[in-house]
Amino acid sequence: MKLRVSHFTHYAYSEPVSFSPHLIYLRPRETPQQRLHTFSLNISPTAKVYPIRDAHDNTLSWAHFPEAARELMIHAAFEVESLVSNPFDFILETAAIRFPFTYRPADHFALAPYLAPPFAETRTALSRWLDEHFANRPTETVPMITALNQLIFATLRYQRREEHGIQPSAVTLQLGSGSCRDFAVLLAEFCRMLGIAARFVSGYLYAPPDDDQRSYGAMHAWTEVFLPGAGWRALDPTHGIFCHDAFIPVAHAAEAESVNPIQGRLYSPHPVSAQLETTVLVEPIN
Numbered sequence: 001m002k003l004r005v006s007h008f009t010h011y012a013y014s015e016p017v018s019f020s021p022h023l024i025y026l027r028p029r030e031t032p033q034q035r036l037h038t039f040s041l042n043i044s045p046t047a048k049v050y051p052i053r054d055a056h057d058n059t060l061s062w063a064h065f066p067e068a069a070r071e072l073m074i075h076a077a078f079e080v081e082s083l084v085s086n087p088f089d090f091i092l093e094t095a096a097i098r099f100p101f102t103y104r105p106a107d108h109f110a111l112a113p114y115l116a117p118p119f120a121e122t123r124t125a126l127s128r129w130l131d132e133h134f135a136n137r138p139t140e141t142v143p144m145i146t147a148l149n150q151l152i153f154a155t156l157r158y159q160r161r162e163e164h165g166i167q168p169s170a171v172t173l174q175l176g177s178g179s180c181r182d183f184a185v186l187l188a189e190f191c192r193m194l195g196i197a198a199r200f201v202s203g204y205l206y207a208p209p210d211d212d213q214r215s216y217g218a219m220h221a222w223t224e225v226f227l228p229g230a231g232w233r234a235l236d237p238t239h240g241i242f243c244h245d246a247f248i249p250v251a252h253a254a255e256a257e258s259v260n261p262i263q264g265r266l267y268s269p270h271p272v273s274a275q276l277e278t279t280v281l282v283e284p285i286n
Helices: 105-110 120-133 141-155 169-175 180-193
Strands: 002-019 022-024 034-044 048-053 059-064 069-082 198-205 220-227 231-236 247-253 274-284
Touching (some): 002 198, 069 247, 120 169, 120 180, 141 180, 141 220, 141 231, 169 180, 180 220, 180 231, 198 231, 198 274, 231 247
Antiparallel strands (some): 002 274, 034 069, 198 220, 198 247, 220 231
16 A cells, blocks of 8 residues: 655744754654655754664654744655555464464564563553453464454543653553553553563554544554564554554654654743644555
């Protein structure tokens, strides 16, 4: 599937402010499963932009602002082609077909950040929830992960949250609701507790007119798990499915907030008010 994306962010301040260097995670990944055909990043006020690779091998733009301004506008536009028409087109290593399985020592070492379990208090809350809702688990790896992903979708209520940050997983379970990023973190923490390497993914999703529109007008988030023989495989607990060619991954990390799309600070000698406007449009290219 070929998709065109326009992502416009506009900050307006009551008076001129100075800006720290900003990290901008808006350029899609380029992999054998995803081809980036065009990409443009326009920033106002004028900034010196350095494209770099971060510790997780994501591409980010490091923007430096020499002057103060009353507005900050960032517009990313690109055309991308996804080749993941069948998300189940993989073959697991024999040793990983049944669950639980063990990673090879070299893989375990490389995957260490994605295997780190949540803190003890969170583990307790997650374990109790699994014991109550997921006691009879499939004994094969892919059915087990599929069932866990669908369980989050079927059991918890989606709720778009405009406030900044990730909702703690224990709170998501307590409230019975969360946003896409909350569900992505929850699934990753469940998987890590079960011994499966998992990471948070930020990106976009094309939602056709008959979709539930859970991702319309905003970025989306999901989870990737590492399966021996299959590599990183993406699941979306917000919809209870494996990710297909309508998903556009941009950045991944062990810690979700480290790949927020726009990161930076402003400076002013006294308080200023601010307004934020964001527009995201994802549409197919015929």
